[in-house]
Structure formats: C-alpha cells, structure tokens
Amino acid sequence: SAVISQKPSRDICQRGTSLTIQCQVDSQVTMMFWYRQQPGQSLTLIATANQGSEATYESGFVIDKFPISRPNLTFSTLTVSNMSPEDSSIYLCSVDPSGVTDTQYFGPGTRLTVL
Amino acid sequence: GENVEQHPSTLSVQEGDSAVIKCTYSDSASNYFPWYKQELGKGPQLIIDIRSNVGEKKDQRIAVTLNKTAKHFSLHITETQPEDSAVYFCAATLPAGNEKLTFGTGTRLTIIP
Numbered sequence: 001s002a003v004i005s006q007k008p009s010r011d012i013c014q015r016g017t018s019l020t021i022q023c024q025v026d027s028q029v030t031m032m033f034w035y036r037q038q039p040g041q042s043l044t045l046i047a048t049a050n051q052g053s054e055a056t057y058e059s060g061f062v063i064d065k066f067p068i069s070r071p072n073l074t075f076s077t078l079t080v081s082n083m084s085p086e087d088s089s090i091y092l093c094s095v096d097p098s099g100v101t102d103t104q105y106f107g108p109g110t111r112l113t114v115l
Numbered sequence: 116g117e118n119v120e121q122h123p124s125t126l127s128v129q130e131g132d133s134a135v136i137k138c139t140y141s142d143s144a145s146n147y148f149p150w151y152k153q154e155l156g157k158g159p160q161l162i163i164d165i166r167s168n169v170g171e172k173k174d175q176r177i178a179v180t181l182n183k184t185a186k187h188f189s190l191h192i193t194e195t196q197p198e199d200s201a202v203y204f205c206a207a208t209l210p211a212g213n214e215k216l217t218f219g220t221g222t223r224l225t226i227i228p
Contacts, residue, residue: 001161031214042204042218043159058215092158102147102214106158 002027002097004107012113013083020079021110023093028073030099034066037090037109049076049093083114117142119207121219129227134195136222138205139187145207148188149216150179153202163190192224200226 003026013019023032032049047055047068055068070076080087090111094104118141128134140148146167151159165172165179165188172179178191192199205219 004158033214042220043216044218045215048214096214102208102216103149103161103164104214104216105161106151108158111156 001105002029002095004093004095004105006091006093006107006110008110009108010111010113012115015084015114017083018079018081019083019112020077021091021093021112023076023078023107025074025095027097029095029097030073031096031104032070032076033094033104034068034076034078035092035094035106037092039088043092046078046091049078080112083112085114088112088114117145117207117209117217119205119217119219121205121222123222124220125223125225127225127227128195130195130197132195134192134199134224134226136190136203136205136224137187138189138207138219139185140207140217141186142207142209143183143186144209146210147208148179148181149206150190151204151206153204153221155201159204195226197226197228200224 005024007022034046035043037043045058046061047057049055049068049070051070067079090109092106092109094106096104121138149164152162153159163177163179165181176193181188203222206216208216
C-alpha cells in the first residue's frame with residue numbers, strides 16, 4: 001500500500017474563487033487519480049494525473065475547471081476553479097503503487113464547502 | 116462504459132449476525148472488483164478485492180464471491196461488530212490499462228449493538 005496525505009483537509013470558500021488541493025505520497029507511484037464525491041454520493045473519477053504530461057480527463061470534467069499538475073512521482077495538485085456551491089464535495093486522490101494491478105489506495109480527502 | 120449497481124442502499128443487522136451486500140456490473144470484460152469501506156470523515160479504505168480468475172476470496176470475517184456468468188459479486192461480513200458500521204462501496208474495472216474504477220452507489224451498514 002501507500003501512505004497518502006492531502007492538504008487542506010477541509011475548507012470553506014466563496015463562490016468565484018479557486019482552491020488548490022495537494023496530494024502527497026510517501027513513495028514514487030506511476031498512477032495517481034483524482035475523484036469527486038458529492039454529498040452522500042458515490043465516487044466519480046475526475047482525471048488521471050500523468051507525470052510529465054497533461055492529465056487525462058473523464059467525460060464531464062474539463063481542464064479549465066479542474067487543472068491538474070503532476071510535477072513528480074510523489075505529488076499532484078488539483079485546482080477547483082471559479083467555484084460555485086455545486087462544487088461542494090469531497091475531493092480524493094488515489095494511487096496505484098504498483099502501476100499494474102489496478103489496486104488503488106485513497107487519501108483522506110479534502111472536504112470543500114462553497115458558499 | 117461500465118455500470119455498477121449496488122444493493123441494498125442501507126442495511127441494519129444485529130451485532131454478531133452476518134451482512135451481505137450485492138453488486139452487479141454490465142460489462143462482461145471487467146476483471147477486477149474491489150470493495151472499499153468509508154467511515155465518516157475518512158477516505159475509502161480497500162478491504163478486499165477479487166479478480167475474474169477467482170470465484171471466492173476470504174480474509175478473516177470478510178469474504179467476496181464472484182459469479183462471472185451472472186455478472187455479480189457480493190461482500191459477506193460475518194460476526195459483525197459495531198466497528199463494521201460504515202458505508203461500503205463496490206467497484207469494477209475493465210482491463211483497458213487505464214485503471215478506471217466505476218463505483219457502485221454505496222451501502223450504509225449499521226450494526227445494532
């Protein structure tokens with residue numbers, strides 16, 4: 001497995017602003033992912049964070065709204081841009097330490113409330 | 116794409132009894148099926164997983180069964196304890212190399228002392 005930390009753990013933001021969420025892993029990993037979990041709902045994949053190249057976004061998610069950086073094999077950031085109350089969710093990063101088994105481990109999440 | 120259905124949405128069982136949560140998937144090519152437990156205020160924790168070349172897997176009080184013909188898999192928790200109370204998610208992924216997990220809608224399990 002892997003030890004994953006996220007910052008901030010929670011935040012309350014005003015609409016129209018942006019928030020950058022950090023994900024740090026204790027070991028180098030090939031695959032890193034960002035998920036959104038809306039209140040009381042399941043998890044939805046936003047994008048795969050690729051090291052050294054642009055992230056791969058899922059249908060319904062765009063780079064302008066959710067820019068992602070992956071500067072190295074242990075760190076990634078997700079920015080939620082121009083926020084609205086509908087962006088209030090838990091944002092989770094996950095990793096597959098092996099890169100080949102599909103086994104993903106999740107961080108503790110960032111709880112975002114947009115007023 | 117893959118679609119995963121999960122039932123029931125809520126489940127209450129007496130402490131010491133067994134709990135069963137069921138999921139069905141739509142794409143017969145899916146080959147990896149993990150189960151996650153999410154406690155309040157925490158991220159999902161992987162508790163058990165199974166691959167399509169195996170019919171059953173057990174880890175202490177937790178077991179998962181897979182029926183590829185019927186395209187469904189189930190989580191079994193025996194001798195339930197209060198700390199088993201949480202939301203459980205099943206998921207499935209296709210062998211496409213992109214590791215995209217499709218999650219079920221979740222089951223809120225409550226263990227009654």
